[in-house]
Amino acid sequence: MENNLTLGEFIIENQKHYKSTSGEFSRLLSSIKLAAKIVNYKVNKAGLVDILGDAGDVNIQGEDQKKLDVYANDVFMQTLINREIACGIASEEEDDFVAIKGKHGTNENKYVMLIDPLDGSSNVDVNVSVGTIFSIYRRVTPIGTPVQQEDFLQRGNQQVAAGYVVYGTSTMLVYTSGHGVNGFTLNPAIGSFYLSHPNMEFPKDGNIYSINEGNYVHFPQGVKDYLKYCQEEKDDRPYTSRYIGSLVSDFHRNMIKGGIYMYPTSSIGPKGKLRLLYECNPMAFLAEQANGKATDGYVRIMDLKPTELHQRVPFFCGSTNMVNKAEEFMAKYPEDAKYNDLD
Numbered sequence: 269m270e271n272n273l274t275l276g277e278f279i280i281e282n283q284k285h286y287k288s289t290s291g292e293f294s295r296l297l298s299s300i301k302l303a304a305k306i307v308n309y310k311v312n313k314a315g316l317v318d319i320l321g322d323a324g325d326v327n328i329q330g331e332d333q334k335k336l337d338v339y340a341n342d343v344f345m346q347t348l349i350n351r352e353i354a355c356g357i358a359s360e361e362e363d364d365f366v367a368i369k370g371k372h373g374t375n376e377n378k379y380v381m382l383i384d385p386l387d388g389s390s391n392v393d394v395n396v397s398v399g400t401i402f403s404i405y406r407r408v409t410p411i412g413t414p415v416q417q418e419d420f421l422q423r424g425n426q427q428v429a430a431g432y433v434v435y436g437t438s439t440m441l442v443y444t445s446g447h448g449v450n451g452f453t454l455n456p457a458i459g460s461f462y463l464s465h466p467n468m469e470f471p472k473d474g475n476i477y478s479i480n481e482g483n484y485v486h487f488p489q490g491v492k493d494y495l496k497y498c499q500e501e502k503d504d505r506p507y508t509s510r511y512i513g514s515l516v517s518d519f520h521r522n523m524i525k526g527g528i529y530m531y532p533t534s535s536i537g538p539k540g541k542l543r544l545l546y547e548c549n550p551m552a553f554l555a556e557q558a559n560g561k562a563t564d565g566y567v568r569i570m571d572l573k574p575t576e577l578h579q580r581v582p583f584f585c586g587s588t589n590m591v592n593k594a595e596e597f598m599a600k601y602p603e604d605a606k607y608n609d610l611d
């Protein structure tokens with residue numbers, strides 16, 4: 269393993285792909301790598317340090333923040349702010365985007381980042397794998413001016429890079445900058461990420477479906493029909509149901525083994541649960557770069573026009589043939605495509 273490229277070497281080797289010649293993009297990826305190691309160190313010994321349980325606050329989405337949500341958010345925010353490595357950051361745990369003003373009050377950087385600092389919060393206290401998700405864009409407003417909302421509300425197809433860290437049996441950082449998907453495993457003894465999963469790809473087909481079936485009665489009919497199809501005794505079915513409850517971990521498993529992750533609308537969550545900007549868009553970019561597919565059941569996730577920082581959308585993501593099949597069932601109920609009109 270140690271002969272493999274380290275993540276740092278890989279980033280430098282692949283600088284030729286980045287339109288940024290200033291090294292700014294490489295430094296941004298290196299800062300993410302550093303923050304991931306710091307969070308990993310805490311996550312790995314969560315039971316021994318006072319980091320489990322609720323932080324006692326509620327985020328803008330009305331969710332109880334876990335201490336690890338707040339910790340991971342602070343680590344990523346401070347790591348990037350202290351290095352003045354981006355001009356703005358938006359986070360699941362911050363009400364609004366944060367403009368990074370350099371020491372001299374201005375910031376010449378061209379990248380903004382959106383982040384889900386700790387994904388799978390419900391699993392934090394029970395020692396089940398969790399993650400971090402990030403998405404990077406080039407700003408659209410003039411460099412040197414204060415960053416604006418429109419720099420963050422860009423369609424997913426404008427992403428420059430996206431990735432996740434999974435804090436699981438091993439810790440991995442998986443990312444794309446538009447040239448395929450590569451996975452790096454952390455060697456905790458050496459403290460370096462090594463290329464362990466080059467050119468990751470979703471199998472076109474799979475036999476795993478991931479969805480919180482506890483919400484079954486609330487699902488749209490198209491989803492109920494697709495689940496019946498998955499559970500039918502026919503051909504290579506029934507499929508296997510696997511649901512960790514951490515998007516990053518369910519996505520990672522399905523990318524390796526073949527499968528589909530679904531978080532649809534429901535009568536209790538009329539727009540679904542997952543956030544477009546820092547959960548669905550980055551995972552969709554990774555999925556497509558790994559020959560998978562990601563839609564809201566009807567439309568390509570990365571073509572959706574964001575309107576709010578924390579907006580939610582339904583999410584169907586994974587092996588292309590499985591997402592196509594799910595869409596076939598959804599297409600029979602076109603009225604369910606209008607989830608955005610349900611204000």
Ligand SMILES: O=P(O)(O)OC[C@H]1O[C@](O)(COP(=O)(O)O)[C@@H](O)[C@@H]1O
Binds near residue numbers: 386390513514542
């Ligand atoms: O408990 P539910 O409703 O099945 O939701 C689980 C989903 O919600 C999430 O935990 C949402 O992410 P956060 O933990 O970052 O809020 C996903 O990781 C996961 O797939």
Ligand SMILES: [Mg+2]
Binds near residue numbers: 384386387388515547
């Ligand atoms: Mg999340």
Ligand SMILES: [Mg+2]
Binds near residue numbers: 337360384386388
């Ligand atoms: Mg989160």
